[in-house]
Amino acid sequence: MRLLGLFCILLLIMPGCINLKTDDFPKGNTISPPNDAIIPKKYSVIDSDIPLTYYGKIDGVEIGYQIAPHNVAMKSLEAFYKYHDTGEESYKRRGLYLADWLLANATYRGAGNFVVWEYNYPWPPYNLKSGWTGSLNQATIIKALSFAYLYSKDLKYIEMINKSLNAFEVDVKNGGLRITREDEGIDYVWYPEYAKENPPYVLNGFITVLIRLREYYLITTDKKxxxxxxxxxxxxxxxxxxxxxxxxxxxxxxxGNIANNHYHEMHVAQLCSLYEYTKNPIFKEYKEKWERE
Structure with missing residues (x-):
């Protein structure tokens, strides 16, 4: 609670416009695969200067080692958590280093009004070409940049968060992370984990995005x-x-793809959290429907 309280105070005193200075940080997704002869397990995240994710072959397409922005953000958060627990400065430096990589590798769209982070490799399961983006990626990066601001007080992170949030207001067809689902003449908003027109509407990714948007609002009172x-x-x-x-x-x-055990259990846990947050009975209803002995 002390951590969140401090974060709230710091954010409330920030000015509205900040100049980003990331020119000194290297840009790009240069891949330097480890020389280890042992092939890692698929989806393993390997610690290196910038973390690498090993994909191997996906639907027959060799993806191999790649820099996944989402996993860079997760490693940044991991370092910040360790810094919070131990006070060891090396963890804070690591978290900030990865956060700065994220700043330097943001893609500006809409005349610079919003940013996204692109995956520089294809994703065959959903026919996505290199350069695809997604809301889960975006929300995780927002969380990492929030912690970077907390521990550095450098307002460049807040400026980037604001531009990141703007992407959720822009339609996918215009390069953003918002799509409209229409049902019986009523439009509903969705933030697709895999941003494309007519996306697969992955459930766990969408719920995670909502939870992280809620977290950011509670910490900052950001109305957007x-x-x-x-x-x-x-x-x-x-x-x-x-x-x-x-x-x-x-x-x-x-x-119509059935969730495997991992994602099914994630759905149940997410619905449990949403019921605690909202007290909406539908979340309790489906949590109980999906719970297994």
């Missing part, structure tokens, strides 16, 4: 984050029944 969270929550309430596969199973996405 609150609005984005509430709009997405309304959509989730409407579409959640569509993800019920029966027999204590859930769908991973709107394409």
């Amino acid at each position: 984050a609150e609005k984005l969270y509430l709009e997405g929550l309304e959509s989730l309430v409407h579409y959640l029944p569509d993800y019920d596969a029966g027999e204590k199973k859930s769908y991973y996405d709107a394409l």
Whole structure:
């Protein structure tokens, strides 16, 4: 609680416009695979100057080692958590170093009004070409940059967070992270984990985005984050029944793919959290439907 209180105080005193200075940080996703002869497990994240994720072959396409911005943000957060627990300065430096890589590798769109982070490799399961983006990636980076601001008091991180939030207000067709799902003449907002027109509407990624938008709002009282969270929550309430596969199973996405045990358990845990946050009975209903003995 002390950590969040401090963060709140710091954010409330910030000015509205900051100049980013990331020119001294190297840009780009240069891959330097480890020389280890042992091939790692698929989806392993390997610590290096900038963390690498090993994908191997995905749907017959060799992806190999890549820099995944989401996993860079996760490693930045991991370092900040360790710094909080131990006070060891090397962890803070590591967290900030990775946060600065994220700043330097943001892609500006919409005449510079918003930013996204691109994956410089394809994702065959959803027919995404190199350069694709996504809301889960964006929300995780926002969280990492929030911690970078907390521990550095450098307002360049807040400027980037603001531009990151703007992406959730821009339609996917215009390079943003927002799409409209229409049902019976009513439009609902969705922030797709895999940003494309007619996306797969992955459930766990969307819920994680909502939770992180809510976290940021609670810490900062940022009205845009609150609005984005509430709009997405309304959509989730409407579409959640569509993800019920029966027999204590859930769908991973709107394409009819059944969630594996890992993601199904994640769905249950997420619904538990959402019920605690909102007290909306639909989250309790489907949590209990999907819980397994």
